[in-house]
Amino acid sequence: MKAKIDIKQKIILALSFVAFLLIIPSCSVLLSKMYGVNQLDSFSEKDYKNFVSKIKIDGYNKIISNEVDFKKIINLGHTEKQKNDFGQPIQILYFEDNYLKSFHANCYAKGGITSIDWNTDMRFSSFLPNSAVNIDTLGIELMDYSNIYPEIHIKPNKRYTILIFWTLMLEKLSVSAINTVIENVNNFEKWEEIDIYIINTDKYFSQIK
Secondary structure (H helix, E strand, C coil): HHHHHHHCCCCCCCHHHHHHHCCCCCHHHHCCCCCCCCCCCCCCCCHHHHCCCCCCCCCCCCEEHHHHHHHHHHCCCCCCCHHHHCCCCCCCEEECCEEEEEEEHHCEEEECCCEECCCCHHHCEEEEEEECCCCHHHCCCCHHHHHCCCCCCCCCCCCEEEEECCCHHHHHHHHHHHHHHHHHHHCCCCHHHHHEEECCCHHHCCCCC
């Protein structure tokens, strides 16, 4: 009898957990932090350097964002939903010249607790990848980002600019996002046409407890 009760309790707990996830907005930071989260107490230059040393991209650009600048990124959103999207821990943005053509965030990819499929709905099976959201509603240009991060330049000899926001809070998902971009560019032989910026946001997310 006790075993049956234990099983019943486990089922109730499991169903309650699923119900809890269903009522959380799919792009909430709370949900995002469940995906293999590492606790960040502060920015670690040692851990940062260890991570970027493993990135297998020639000639990419590195940026370390501070808290103030990432808040400016969030405030590029015109609605609460857009601000929520721009505040996600991991984002991939493809620009053609100055114009945003494809936007992706961790919360728009299907997956489990410790891994997600960035190629959900075959989005990365083309170049440019199919955007996870309707970019016409965002009204975002690359210049908006270069105004916040002066390191970002619109280069006349590069048709495409890719921004990847990442954090060691979600290290595994950050690795998978970067590898997804590498694979996408490799598959379509676009290296000569692109400029990539890898933007770390640990200083912001270490402040979220």
